[in-house]
Amino acid sequence: MPDWSYQTIFRPLLFRLPARVSRSITLGAMGAISRLPGGSFVIRTLGHMELSPLLERQAAGLTLLSPIGISGGVDPSGVAHKALAQFGPGFMEFGPVTITAIRSDSKIRNDSASEMIYYPDYFENDGLTAIAERLTRREHKLPQFARLTALPDASTDEAIEQLSEMMDKLAKAGAAGFYMDVASGNRSWDQVLRIGESLSRLQDTVDLPLFLYVPLSLSEDRLLELWNGTKEVRWQGAVIGEAWLDQIGVERVAYASKFSETAAEAAMNEDSAREAVVGKKGLAATLDKTRLLRDRMGDAVTIKAGGGVHEPLDALQLLEAGADLIMLHSGLVYSGPGLPKRINEAIIYETVRDKPPPAPIPFWRNWGWMCLLGIGMIIGGLLAWWIGATDVLLSYDTRFLGMSIDEIHHVNHNLLHFMSHDRITLAGTMISIGILYYQLAKYGLRYGQHWARTAIVTSCAVGFSSFFLYLGYGYFDPLHALAAAILLPMFIFSLRGHTDRPSRKRVNLRNDRAWKLAMWGQLCFVALGFALTAGGLAIAGVGITDVFVKADLAFLGTTPDQLNDVNPKLISLIAHDRAGFGGALLCDAIAILIIALWGIGEGERWLWWTLLIGGAPGFYAGLSVHYGIGYVDFMHLLPAFVAVFLYIAGLILLYPYMMRKSPI
Structure with missing residues (x-):
């Protein structure tokens, strides 16, 4: 489903269907094609997704073939991960992952005019056991990271125990590393900090890189407080999430926090606060958090970000702001499956544009x-x-x-x-x-x-x-x-x-x-x-x-x-x-x-x-x-x-x- 077919034929048809139905059809079809003999080859051929060595990145001791990753929210059940892996990413994400499955039959709202997706439950996923089984299957060779979060109503001790169990099981299943999401859920801020501090004990149970997951709706003050409060953890970096609370819930929390912490916590317990919003308007907040983290953390850590990336220019802005790696979610829905390739091409162009051109190929050589x-x-x-x-x-x-x-x-x-x-x-x-x-x-x-x-x-x-x-x-x-x-x-x-050379001509942004x-x-x-x-x-x-x-x-x-x-x-x-x-x-x-x-x-x-x-x-x-x-x-x-x-x-x-x- 390249962009020339997605933008012209499939997107207009799919957007007429309920969002859950269109997502199921799209991921199911892509997954089925990728599992056919030669299916992955067909996907790569239609999109010409081969990756240039210029895109290779080192992060947390891993070699990534591309700085682009696919967010777990794109395919929460992992139906089409094998197909998505052919689109030009360097890594994949599963998540959020909770100890038990969280289901929702509520409507996913797709606001195509503003390019925003409203998910009814931020924590919806198939649970630890199902996700561990998918990781074990290894349908592709890309590193797979898992975003872990405790059940939203878990106590502090329960949350720590759940995170420990998930780390152990997913490490054995082949996870490349973990994004620790401790700031989401119906817990007080003191509980969040205590859970964060406890991660220093959990990191010794697995020898895999840990990243602090930063919800997009987390205020800058609390972000810094959380980072400073977890300094004992050997963080490899931070992942800036692409989702934030629905605007009504955010406004209620912000209003309540002016008067008392207790009122703010009460507002967080409202059902509306569990609705996750992903889309184009998240880019500004993502840029702000990226600059803040890079300024406070220096160059030693890896920053992954991608909220609101719907076109190559968005990704270049995040990289300029200090991000090392880009995560895609809603951009794939609105721009199409060719977005990773377009971003990769833009990164290659930015890499070679100011370098001296290679020696011309002689006429009689080929x-x-x-x-x-x-x-x-x-x-x-x-x-x-x-x-x-x-x-x-x-x-x-x-x-x-x-x-x-x-x-x-x-x-x-x-x-x-x-x-x-x-x-x-x-x-x-x-x-x-x-x-x-x-x-x-x-x-x-x-x-x-x-x-x-x-x-x-x-x-x-x-x-x-x-x-x-x-x-x-x-x-x-x-x-x-x-x-x-x-x-x-x-x-x-x-x-x-013949020697393949990167194009030195400008690319679409x-x-x-x-x-x-x-x-x-x-x-x-x-x-x-x-x-x-x-x-x-x-x-x-x-x-x-x-x-x-x-x-x-x-x-x-x-x-x-x-x-x-x-x-x-x-x-x-x-x-x-x-x-x-x-x-x-x-x-x-x-x-x-x-x-x-x-x-x-x-x-x-x-x-x-x-x-x-x-x-x-x-x-x-x-x-x-x-x-x-x-x-x-x-x-x-x-x-x-x-x-x-x-x-x-x-x-x-x-x-x-x-x-x-x-x-x-």
Whole structure:
């Protein structure tokens, strides 16, 4: 469920459902896909979530592949942790965890206008036993932290005993560390401090890092008092929670505290005080607490924060304020599952932007050969177009048939037109492929972009393999063989000495209108890529089996048997053209699909022009030749019309995003 499908299709549908239902459907579907054979690979492929070494962080003696973590509130039952682990995080959280399960059937409120989620019970979870079992399963390799809190009404002694038991059991289950949440619940502040002080005794029972969990609604004075009162604990750092009490409960507590501590404690016991609010408005409080903790604690401790992070700019602000690691919760709901990747890309850009650029890759090392291959494809396409628009057949074609062009025309006056239609559509596709390869080499391979190399290598592998489709009916085309023999070494030389490099171009930081429109544009091109892939497979399949579809035979006004009776080699020649076009279309489609999945980015002007210029020859050739020869069957051309619509709509929707000149 990448952002281009989440923002455009799934989010509008899911937000119409009750929040609990939509959460259950989403997590259940993602979890089911991740557990299928190859499911995790599909999730990573659709989102291109591979992590750069530049993202690696050290925290509490652990190596994290990314500074991004997923909050336990996103998937409290751990249904989709295996799927979420593919989104680009470096660690995961379970929590809150209490000694026994706390259930709630009350409504979760989703205020999409202000991007706020209201959970009816801050402590809702499946309990220690169930969570320990999930940790034991180890569905992924990321470190998993557990946020521990005593039952909200537990006494001081009961709370200490519960925390001790949970630490022991979850440590054995494989937890990487614990977030100790002692400030939440229906206890007096004196009880909170006594529980905090007792943690120094508990830390010796497990050899795992401990973090102080700081509820977002905790005042700064009490935060400092709690930190100072637990100095005997060997804290590895602090975790600033993403949730705070509902506004009514907070106001009542604040009002009561002006008069007496007892009144404030009484207000905390109200049911409304257990409602947790998570959302965009939490960013300001998170920034304040991050700055305070960094100022008072220095650089020796790790600070994890993430309340209100809904776009990459929010995460960068927290990192600048002093956070080391980012926790995501509501941002995944409102921005989509691509948010970790977008934040990771922003962090990489901030890491490399001021560093000297690496030495340029020499032309003849790899990318130059691919540029030449692209130029070769363009020249070959232009030549094939000229042949298809004039004589249609070459001398070796007529020798293979043992017939002259006039004799072929006498057999069926539409036959040469039909073969011209196949060859011109192939020519337009070849030109399109050549433009894509040249641009991907010049602006992608040249700068060590992994996605561009993947697009070229995958497309070329399919393209050169499709040469064997030409032989399906026993016709060997010497010109195609010569072209393949010339271009194949260029492809091989282009594979030499590749080193992936981080992009030095700016990345998107905001969920603004241009980005949201771009999600629709990206959806159009992904759909186009899949449609052309299906079309290429279908045409190649027809070319090596039945050769004709019903509309073809209706246009020709004949049958395969009648053509065979005239000359058995006619169908072999036509099959060669059809299979060749199908293979070329598949080659083109794969390049477009990978560009659409992985290459779309803010300010990537060259790629927008590549899509525009690269697609034009293929569409023009396909439509113009059909109308030129009078082959205008509506159902036959309908897929082409749909493809043109997706192509034009995608370009229009992507224009504001990809053609930006300066970051916002």
